[in-house]
Amino acid sequence: MSSSISITDVGRVYTDTDGNKVTALQDVSLDIREGEFVSIIGPSGCGKTTLLRLIAGLDKPRSGSLTIDGRDITDVSPERGYVFQQGGLFPWLTVEKNIAYGLRARKVFKREREKVSEYISMVGLDGFEKSYPHQISGGMAQRVAIARALINEPKALLLDEPMGALDSFTRSDLQDKLLELWKHKRITMILVTHDIDEAIYLSDRIVIMTPRPGRINRIIDVDLPRPRHRGGSEFLAMRKEILELFRLAQAEPQPEYMI
Amino acid sequence: MNTDAAAVLSAVQVKENKAVSAHEKGHSRRNNTYFFLRILFTVSGFFIAILVNLFFPQTADVEIKDYRLNIFGMNVGLTINDAYIFVLSALILVYALSGVRALNDKDSRRKYSRNAAFRFALGIALALWDIGGTKLQLFAQPFFPGPAQVIEAYLADGSYIAENLLYSLRLYAAGFSCGVIMGVGTGILIGWFPKVYYWVFPVLKITGVVPAVAWMPFALTLLPNSFSAAVFLIVICAWFQIAFLTAQGIQSTPRQNYEAARILGSSQTGLILHVAIPHAMPDIFTGISSANAMAFTTLVMSEMLGQPGGLGYYINQSKVWSAYYKVLAAIVIMAVLFSLINHIIGRIQKHTLRWQEGVLKK
Ligand SMILES: Nc1ncnc2c1ncn2[C@@H]1O[C@H](COP(=O)(O)OP(=O)(O)OP(=O)(O)O)[C@@H](O)[C@H]1O
Numbered sequence: 203m204s205s206s207i208s209i210t211d212v213g214r215v216y217t218d219t220d221g222n223k224v225t226a227l228q229d230v231s232l233d234i235r236e237g238e239f240v241s242i243i244g245p246s247g248c249g250k251t252t253l254l255r256l257i258a259g260l261d262k263p264r265s266g267s268l269t270i271d272g273r274d275i276t277d278v279s280p281e282r283g284y285v286f287q288q289g290g291l292f293p294w295l296t297v298e299k300n301i302a303y304g305l306r307a308r309k310v311f312k313r314e315r316e317k318v319s320e321y322i323s324m325v326g327l328d329g330f331e332k333s334y335p336h337q338i339s340g341g342m343a344q345r346v347a348i349a350r351a352l353i354n355e356p357k358a359l360l361l362d363e364p365m366g367a368l369d370s371f372t373r374s375d376l377q378d379k380l381l382e383l384w385k386h387k388r389i390t391m392i393l394v395t396h397d398i399d400e401a402i403y404l405s406d407r408i409v410i411m412t413p414r415p416g417r418i419n420r421i422i423d424v425d426l427p428r429p430r431h432r433g434g435s436e437f438l439a440m441r442k443e444i445l446e447l448f449r450l451a452q453a454e455p456q457p458e459y460m461i
Numbered sequence: 462m463n464t465d466a467a468a469v470l471s472a473v474q475v476k477e478n479k480a481v482s483a484h485e486k487g488h489s490r491r492n493n494t495y496f497f498l499r500i501l502f503t504v505s506g507f508f509i510a511i512l513v514n515l516f517f518p519q520t521a522d523v524e525i526k527d528y529r530l531n532i533f534g535m536n537v538g539l540t541i542n543d544a545y546i547f548v549l550s551a552l553i554l555v556y557a558l559s560g561v562r563a564l565n566d567k568d569s570r571r572k573y574s575r576n577a578a579f580r581f582a583l584g585i586a587l588a589l590w591d592i593g594g595t596k597l598q599l600f601a602q603p604f605f606p607g608p609a610q611v612i613e614a615y616l617a618d619g620s621y622i623a624e625n626l627l628y629s630l631r632l633y634a635a636g637f638s639c640g641v642i643m644g645v646g647t648g649i650l651i652g653w654f655p656k657v658y659y660w661v662f663p664v665l666k667i668t669g670v671v672p673a674v675a676w677m678p679f680a681l682t683l684l685p686n687s688f689s690a691a692v693f694l695i696v697i698c699a700w701f702q703i704a705f706l707t708a709q710g711i712q713s714t715p716r717q718n719y720e721a722a723r724i725l726g727s728s729q730t731g732l733i734l735h736v737a738i739p740h741a742m743p744d745i746f747t748g749i750s751s752a753n754a755m756a757f758t759t760l761v762m763s764e765m766l767g768q769p770g771g772l773g774y775y776i777n778q779s780k781v782w783s784a785y786y787k788v789l790a791a792i793v794i795m796a797v798l799f800s801l802i803n804h805i806i807g808r809i810q811k812h813t814l815r816w817q818e819g820v821l822k823k
């Protein structure tokens with residue numbers, strides 16, 4: 203129930219409101235294997251969301267191509283679930299109805315309605331079925347968003363900083379939940395994050411991006427056995443290595459900021 | 462040993478609970494007495510109004526007419542003062558009962574208490590009006606009759622007023638429901654299709670500022686009868702306003718909501734029905750309530766200017782006969798009717814937009 207995604211020489215240029223061209227992505231190539239857990243990290247503005255939107259089919263590249271299982275990605279599809287960076291829930295629907303949305307949209311609600319309570323329990327939201335999004339916490343809202351994406355049983359799940367706004371306890375809780383889901387459903391996971399620890403803890407591979415223009419700087423394999431320990435020496439070594447990469451990337455001369 | 466300790470602990474707890482509840486009971490008993498005083502205070506104004514009507518000397522020369530009514534087959538004779546006292550007693554009963562009903566709910570108690578002073582003042586105002594309008598007749602006549610005379614209008618004209626009320630209701634219901642349906646429909650089209658927006662929106666914007674009654678000459682000459690003419694005018698004033706706001710609500714739907722829905726497998730119609738329209742709901746209701754106020758105006762105006770019935774027509778007719786007490790009677794009915802309609806719309810709005818509760822500042 204998973205699929206491979208390949209991204210070849212993809213570029214995307216935005217024109218901002220002043221008419222300036224912003225190269226959000228340049229020559230990005232990446233192959234993601236079936237059932238792989240890939241994290242994308244990089245500083246703000248390096249094109250992570252842009253890349254994820256291209257994979258989802260929400261946006262089209264200016265150059266290059268994106269395929270899933272060999273087919274071109276031309277439009278959105280329920281087989282690629284998406285969790286937005288923030289506030290992706292429908293505020294006018296209850297938790298339960300938000301989660302059931304995909305079933306209704308695909309007109310299978312009558313047949314598969316018992317899945318709703320199953321997915322509510324899966325993300326630990328029993329008792330909050332009738333709450334509206336503004337009545338639950340940010341962490342709960344992200345769990346709703348994840349359940350809502352998963353109920354369609356997608357082959358790949360694209361997550362745009364789903365834990366960006368959470369405190370560290372809720373965050374590690376949700377990370378474990380995500381790992382559990384991934385193991386259980388064997389979906390291809392693509393996670394955008396700012397958090398190096400999170401990337402190491404969760405992924406098979408970490409894609410490091412740098413901004414202006416947004417491109418892939420390095421791809422790191424995380425060969426640590428699971429479950430991983432955040433305090434382990436290999437973990438910390440890898441963390442140091444990645445931090446070093448960022449430091450180097452930032453140390454490149456940037457004349458306009460030099461006095 | 463352990464269980465003993467637990468037993469002692471729980472015994473202590475039970476005692477404490479008892480103490481607390483006893484304390485609370487005392488507290489609530491005092492509260493109840495206080496609240497009963499509130500109820501008394503609320504109704505005492507109307508009670509004073511009754512006393513004034515009964516015992517204040519009738520010095521001015523006002524005819525206190527006698528009416529015979531047929532109530533459940535019984536032939537009852539009563540003066541207009543009797544009828545007035547009956548209404549006051551009914552008010553006392555209603556407010557006393559609503560006070561008793563509020564007794565066990567903190568929120569309704571607070572609301573009731575807040576209204577007490579106003580309701581008391583209302584009773585006193587009625588008493589003063591009675592003295593000034595009927596007992597001493599201090600005001601210019603026939604423009605300012607007393608409360609008993611206003612009630613006389615219902616005794617004299619009851620079924621005729623009811624007939625006109627029904628006529629108004631029919632006009633309003635036909636016009637407003639049509640206006641809402643057409644307004645929401647056009648608003649969705651304008652908000653969703655850029656082409657429709659381009660061609661229709663400017664027209665709507667310009668015609669929308671013209672008060673609906675300005676179209677009356679056309680309506681009266683071009684439409685087959687005066688009823689349909691009035692319906693047309695109400696439709697116009699509801700239609701433009703609601704279409705305008707509906708379109709705005711649809712257009713302001715965040716792109717991310719559409720994207721989320723599309724990824725989840727929604728069809729194009731699904732996007733309209735389950736994303737755009739729910740998002741526009743608050744604006745649609747803003748449109749409906751402001752259109753509603755305009756619809757009342759249009760309704761009464763068109764009734765005054767060329768309808769064979771309706772409360773506006775009744776007012777006009779009464780004015781011709783200088784029966785200002787009837788004019789007032791009709792105005793009271795309008796106030797009650799329109800508030801009731803507003804209340805119903807407010808209820809529907811609150812239910813539909815319950816997902817917003819707590820998000821917006823009250
Ligand atoms: N719709 C748009 N119009 C113009 N420029 C855009 C648009 N979307 C993104 N950009 C620009 O493209 C670049 C990459 O944006 P993107 O949102 O992909 O960054 P990001 O890596 O997701 O950042 P963050 O970590 O802050 O979310 C930024 O410089 C941004 O200003």
Ligand SMILES: [Mg+2]
Nearest residue numbers: 250251252287
């Ligand atoms: Mg982003």
